[in-house]
Amino acid sequence: xxxxxxxxxxxxxxxxxxxxxxxxxxxxxxxxxxxxxxxxxxxxxxxxxxxxxxxxxxxxxxxxxxxxxxxxxxxxxxxxxxxxxxxxxxxxxxxxxxxxxxxxxxxxxxxxxxxxxxxxxxxxxxxxxxxxxxxxxxxxxxxxxxxxxxxxxxxxxxxxxxxxxxxxxxxxxxxxxxxxxxxxxxxxxxxxxxxxxxxxxxxxxxxxxxxxxxxxxxxxxxxxxxxxxxxxxxxxxxxxxxxxxxxxxxxxxxxxxxxxxxxxxxxxxxxxxxxxxxxxxxxxxxxxxxxxxxxxxxxxxxxxxxxxxxxxxxxxxxxxxxxxxxxxxxxxxxxxxxxxxxxxxxxxxxxxxxxxxxxxxxxxxxxxxxxxxxxxxxxxxxxxxxxxxxxxxxxxxxxxxxxxxxxxxxxxxxxxxxxxx
Numbered sequence: 001x002x003x004x005x006x007x008x009x010x011x012x013x014x015x016x017x018x019x020x021x022x023x024x025x026x027x028x029x030x031x032x033x034x035x036x037x038x039x040x041x042x043x044x045x046x047x048x049x050x051x052x053x054x055x056x057x058x059x060x061x062x063x064x065x066x067x068x069x070x071x072x073x074x075x076x077x078x079x080x081x082x083x084x085x086x087x088x089x090x091x092x093x094x095x096x097x098x099x100x101x102x103x104x105x106x107x108x109x110x111x112x113x114x115x116x117x118x119x120x121x122x123x124x125x126x127x128x129x130x131x132x133x134x135x136x137x138x139x140x141x142x143x144x145x146x147x148x149x150x151x152x153x154x155x156x157x158x159x160x161x162x163x164x165x166x167x168x169x170x171x172x173x174x175x176x177x178x179x180x181x182x183x184x185x186x187x188x189x190x191x192x193x194x195x196x197x198x199x200x201x202x203x204x205x206x207x208x209x210x211x212x213x214x215x216x217x218x219x220x221x222x223x224x225x226x227x228x229x230x231x232x233x234x235x236x237x238x239x240x241x242x243x244x245x246x247x248x249x250x251x252x253x254x255x256x257x258x259x260x261x262x263x264x265x266x267x268x269x270x271x272x273x274x275x276x277x278x279x280x281x282x283x284x285x286x287x288x289x290x291x292x293x294x295x296x297x298x299x300x301x302x303x304x305x306x307x308x309x310x311x312x313x314x315x316x317x318x319x320x321x322x323x324x325x326x327x328x329x330x331x332x333x334x335x336x337x338x339x340x341x342x343x344x345x346x347x348x349x350x351x352x353x354x355x356x357x358x359x360x361x362x363x364x365x366x367x368x369x370x371x372x373x374x375x376x377x378x379x380x381x382x383x384x385x386x387x388x389x390x391x392x393x394x395x396x397x398x399x400x401x402x403x404x405x406x407x408x409x410x411x412x413x414x415x416x417x418x419x420x421x
Contacts, residue, residue: 006120007058011049013127015042015069018095021131022073024139025091026083027147041076045069063172070096087146090157094142096167097160098134102126287314287355295327296353299334306338307346315356321421325398330355330364332391333417337368340415344371362404364419367411374408374415381408381415395419 019038020030028034048068052061070092077088106123110116134142145156258266286296296312303310319326334351341349354365374381381392392408395417399406404421 003116003120006117006124007053008050010120010124010127011061012042012046013124014099015046015049017099017127017131018069018092019045019073021095021098021134021139022077022088022091023081024135025094025142025146026077026081026087027143028081037076037080041073045072066168084150084153086150086153086157090146090153090161093160093164094146094157096164098130099127101130286312287316289316289319289323291323291327292319292330292355295331299331299338302338303351306342307349308338308341309350311350311352313352313354313356315354316362318357319362321362321402321404325402326362326364326421329395329398329419330366332395333364333366333419336391336417337366337415340368340370344369362421364417364421366417367414369413370415373410376408379408392417 019042023030023034023038030038045068049061049065052064052068073092074085074088077083077091078085083091102123105126106119109122110119113119146153258264286293286300292314296314300310300312330353334353337351341351348369350369352365352367354363356363374383376382380396396406399419399421402421404419406420407416407418409416409418
């Protein structure tokens with residue numbers, strides 16, 4: 001008698017566990033109406049299970065469980081709450097997978113105590129504990145994952161889905177698992193291996209896309225900052241031109257007086273000074289490519305602040321490679337060159353950048369002196385300082401992604417970065 005009662009209590013707890021967790025994994029927040037709907041679902045499904053148990057058997061209940069519980073739950077989530085069908089399927093199969101701790105601990109307790117009542121007590125207690133932890137701690141995170149694009153949902157949901165199918169085929173609908181077949185015992189290990197590899201490849205691709213997005217965001221931020229600086233420079237230049245135009249009358253008058261007095265030296269000095277003032281209003285353009293020009297302008301300004309002689313020779317009219325990746329390579333190269341010279345006296349600081357086309361290839365060269373000679377590992381400079389060394393690794397990685405070649409070397413007392421794309 002007690003075992004029958006425990007069976008019904010366990011079945012009810014299992015039904016509530018699966019229904020409410022599936023809903024939570026789908027992103028349902030459980031208002032009073034939602035609680036009433038899923039409680040009603042559990043009552044109707046539970047009554048049907050009781051009838052099948054009374055007229056048939058417990059084994060028949062478990063075999064028909066997907067039809068009397070899971071399929072109606074899928075329809076409720078998909079059509080009643082308008083959730084994506086794939087999300088509903090993955091949520092239900094994940095909730096089913098989460099039942100396994102209770103199932104396994106129940107089997108262990110049955111083996112240890114040889115008491116069916118103890119098995120049910122352990123199952124019910126474990127179900128309640130796992131339910132509370134998942135519902136209040138992890139369901140929001142899982143629902144966020146299952147709310148992503150179909151590809152991501154499939155990657156995360158394939159394991160519980162395949163386990164669901166395998167468990168019913170091998171345990172409930174056949175004796176495949178109990179016969180100790182090698183095929184059965186090795187299937188899950190084989191499947192987990194495949195899924196792990198697929199997950200790693202997918203994660204790597206997603207990581208690359210995220211890194212690209214971060215680099216593009218960085219370039220956009222640099223571009224906006226430099227646009228602001230260029231606008232300020234244009235305004236300063238316009239103001240200087242207005243002042244010069246205003247002073248032109250006085251300048252010409254003074255120049256005329258010098259000519260009348262046959263004072264050629266003073267006239268030449270006045271003209272030379274005026275030409276210098278005109279040159280100071282010119283905004284320097286490094287190259288025709290807007291994004292690269294902003295980057296070179298930004299680093300030229302930074303070099304002026306660090307008292308570094310910045311030389312930039314651009315002879316590249318055709319840039320066919322990925323502009324974002326190239327910008328990141330240049331930025332990392334110049335940034336490393338600046339950091340390498342901070343301990344040098346100002347008169348020794350210099351950076352020389354060359355970017356040019358040759359034989360349908362793009363050649364980039366960055367040279368700078370250094371205080372401490374770099375240590376190389378596999379052709380890449382390495383550093384023991386925390387947070388250092390990532391710039392050169394990024395240069396090598398991005399260059400290879402663009403189908404190019406890279407080289408780091410020390411030539412004539414200077415550190416040299418060479419990139420061919």
